[in-house]
Amino acid sequence: MTAPLNLTLLRKYNVPGPRYTSYPTVPYWDTDPTVKDWIRTISERLDESEKSGTGAAIYVHVPFCKSLCTYCGCNTRITRNSGAGTPYVLTVLKEWETYRKMLGRDQLIPITELHLGGGTPTFLSPEDLRILVEGILKHGRKTENAEFSVEADPRVTTKEQLETLTGLGFRRLSLGIQDFDPKVQDIVNRVQTFDEVKRVTDQARAAGFTSVNYDLIYGLPLQTLQSVEDTIDQVILLRPDRIAFYGYAHVPWIKPGQRRFTENDLPAGDDKRALYELGRQRLEQAGYLEVGMDHFALSTDSLWKASLEGTLHRNFMGYTSRYVAPLIGLGVSSIGDSWEIFTQNEKHLEAYVAKVEAGEIPFLRGHRLNSEDQVIRKHILNLMTRFSTSWESADLQTDSMKQVPEKLAELARDGLVKLSTQSCEITELGRPFIRNICMAFDARLARKAPTTQLFSRTI
């Protein structure tokens, strides 16, 4: 059980900070890689993964949504034109073809993970979903332990889509739920009933999905302790295998849709954290275990098993049960990762399509990790997935880390970390402050504060 929250500490450490789905975090990417280097490092990771019996992870971003949820922080294109799906799928397959040509491999590309995210992947018709997945697999080889997962919006997801997806090998489904309270749903422009969510969950299980995740958000406008309690109680009735319980990130200067409500509508500070604490307690009472930051799983789920076995990984999609490299991102705004290089595709649909049509890898930007970045990345991943890290060995040290013990000293005095000369362990009391602890390792943040406010507050 997690320790009860200390409000004095909460106020003291409530500062803007990254969620560390990558290190360096995107605002600090500053050394664009060349396409040649990106392809070379993907190729190297593929060679390594083939030796270990794994393969690539592929993420496909489907940006379309039928309406805008005003809290949304994703890259979206709002449209009710269902005809937008087919040309987009063909563009993604053309991008995949460009990768295959540039990689120039004789054998099929081994694929260990395929994730469709969005936006709303179930904006695509069953036929478009089939063309997309079969088009990727036509030149790929699904490895023995492959896992296919998909995000879906219960409001637009049909039985036929679910059956098509399981027929294509998908077994993990993630549903956006957020909150069941009608007032909250109304102000964030996402009205969906318990019955709709139950229908999609039941249909998914009947179709063959073996793991269902629900995304919930705390800190939304008009949320109260009662509304969150009611939402969690309804969620528990449907027994998803995993739950992501994210804090709402209010960044209207980046996401103007968030200006449709005011800060006065938002629970903040102690009130916001109390929503999380209440949700966490209810979930733990119902048998869910806290995995990493903001994630919960039943003991039967592979995410919990991964946290026990030390294989848990964190990337742009949140937590995954293992590290798979390379990650090749297809589609507008998708992020790729070869460990040494991060890339992000064009964020505007038209610019993305134009580059793909020209036969290019449609980068917008990227970052080549230097040796210091790679060491710090390991420590931040360790903290985020195992709640501890050690820098006893010389290859896990950098000059910038000489300051880490000093930066952690106050957190240690407050009982949030156990600090020894060359290691630190996050205590139960410290778990809500995991982002603050990671920030002590973040050399780029220490050297240069972002010019604009890019991160939400840590609590």
Ligand code: SF4
């Ligand atoms: S929250 Fe999901 S469904 Fe809503 S606009 Fe964002 S991506 Fe689309």
